[in-house]
Amino acid sequence: MKLQELTICNFMPYKGEQKIEFPQHETQNVMLLFGDNMRGKTSFLNSIRWGFYGLAVGRHLRKIPLINLVNSIAASEGDWSMSIILRFSHEGRKYELRRKVDKKPHVSIPKNDGDFEETIGLKIDNQVVTGDLIVNEINKVTPEEISRFFLFDGELLQEYENLLVEQSEQGDKIKEHIEQALGVPALINGRNEFTSLLKDARRIQARDAKNSSDAKMYAEQQRVNEVKQVTLEKDVSDLEIQQRDIQKQIDDIEDQLKNTEAVQKKKYELDVLKGKRETIEVQLAYDADEQRKLFQSSWKDVLFKGVQPLVTELKAKRDSLLTATKAKAVLDSKISDLQKSLDMPICPTCTQDIPQNEMNVIEHRIIELKAEAELSHVNLDDVTEINAQIDKLSKIQSSNEGRRICELVSKQRKMQVNIIKIETDLDDIEDEIRGFDTDQIMRQREKKSKLGNQLFKLENDIKETNIKLNKLGDSQAHISTLISKSTGSEGQASTIRVNLYQDLEVLFKTSINELRDGLREQVADYASHAFSELTTEHTYTGLEINKNYGLSIIDHTGNVLKERSAGAEQIVALSLIDGLNKTARKSGPIVMDTPLGRLDPKHRGNVLKYLPKMADQVILLVHEGEIDPSRDLSHFAERIGARYQIERISSTESQIVRSS
């Protein structure tokens, strides 16, 4: 399928009629539509989706009501009509699809979808297709199930990460969409048909077996099992209703929270800052206690420092007194020796008399020494007193209270400065979020978390009930076999039917598994090929697919890469889209909204080079932050067939103009 022309009238921001021609050239197959945020890129994507399927989607793939699709300025002028005309070709035939809504004649101002009248028309090679066949014809060309892979929002590429998470609700949903696109439901529906037929056949078989004495007991068991089965199936159905309800509530809260993300972030910062302030205040109180404790004994530290010079002085004085005492003792000894010589003037060595002149010298020396000894006289009481003073003063001990208090004071100052900074930040944040009910936001977050827990519990309950159902199915099959082999039942029509449906159900089950394995292999091959062209890391050897179609990167050692960046996630998701597209349908356009948001320039270059090869027609809805017209277009300039720009007329009106 190749898109030729799109005519939009009064759809979302596009007031009046606007026409876009898609490139038809085989190699110049890329169309670029540049537009800033909020100008209408996603609305353009939705106009194609709505044209084909009568559906425009917002976040969580929620349907946007018609009243929100009609251009608000046109509506305010009383024009409630809105239309999309799509011209495209497929297998050599030309298609013209028109979808239009207008308010019903008796409605003055529409309030809901019921107030609108929708008409759809299709011409194939100028032949009008009747109303009831139109959907069939569209599905032949481009089934709605695969629209996710040719009309996709790049900002939702991250959703594909959920495929790597076991038992993720969103992952299961995407897997279901993937399998729809790949045609698995054809076999699943077949199996379900046979399961249903088998159920009926077993009931008839059990009814017939009641008349057989051999199989009567089995018939009763089968009847009991059937009752159990009905109950369990109802349980699953009820649980699934609850699950959908809770999921919807979570989606609603997420939508509300999405709008207050900035406020939530600020509120979080506020709480973190308050927490920090509290921690500092607790520390300050603790330090103040410690400071007062040190204060109580700080006077000893002050005295210790005050008396140190005195103690040093006293010790020096004592040492001097002790030195003088020793000196006096030496002098006294010398005087005593000389006095002996005076008393007995004979030399102790040679026993000769000491001459008088020598005796005079000795006498004189004794006088000198006595004078010296007199000067060195020490009162020992003084030494005792000094020692006593030193002992008393040495009892004053310090635990360095002064230094420790000063450290605490310095620490306290820093913490107080910190508190002032925090309080300034708190004031700023409180100013920013004034007017928002942050408590309500927090309550919503809590509610979402509780609902998440409920959802998890429900998922487990559903899983457990399904396990019970499977066991029951096995038991029913076993009893059926026993009935079939019992006397009287063999050869009966009901038994033949049970056996036949049982075999067919097994055949379909096996086929589903084989189909899935084959498809997964094919998707993985295509995706790995795309990945090798998109990635800038050439040591990666490829991608590995899991049973949910989630893709993991295999590194050069053959191991799965555990952590990957946001950019790598986007590359893997694009590879998956390419793999699914190539597996699901062999040709057709791809319309991508904001596909390059999280990529670095090298990856962006690789993607831009690869995109033209992804499909016969590639329509890229981008802003200039994603593709810089002056720099990035060189990667695929020769592939650009048409270039458009969304221009702002007002906040609710945009216009698409062709640019060179």
Add this chain to the structure above:
Amino acid sequence: MNEPNRIGLTPLAAQQLDELLVELNPEQDSKRETVKLIKFDLYRLAIALGIKENKTPPALNDKSNAVFRVNELDPDKTLFTVVECLGSCPKEVAIYSYIEQLAEQGIKEFYQHFQQRGELPLTDYLLDKS
């Protein structure tokens, strides 16, 4: 020289000491026990700082409220010994009277500093400048 058994502060300094204690102690916290300063803590620090800084305190200009028992204030006579050893006390003044004068002078200074700065300049008091 007869040493007094009790010493204290003039009514003015006593009131200033009370005010300082209110300022320096935390408010009652029901959640946890806090450490609180008592009159002795400030009184002793005032004396210690006076001794260390070799201050010459004037005689009290009013009658002292002698509310502190010397045996409780200075149980092991540390303050007495230091003053005695330093010899800073005039001979005609009893050592504990001199200590009382140092406390009076110190408490008044604490109060004045607190009034000026909104806090006690502990770093100035306690930092060993040597």
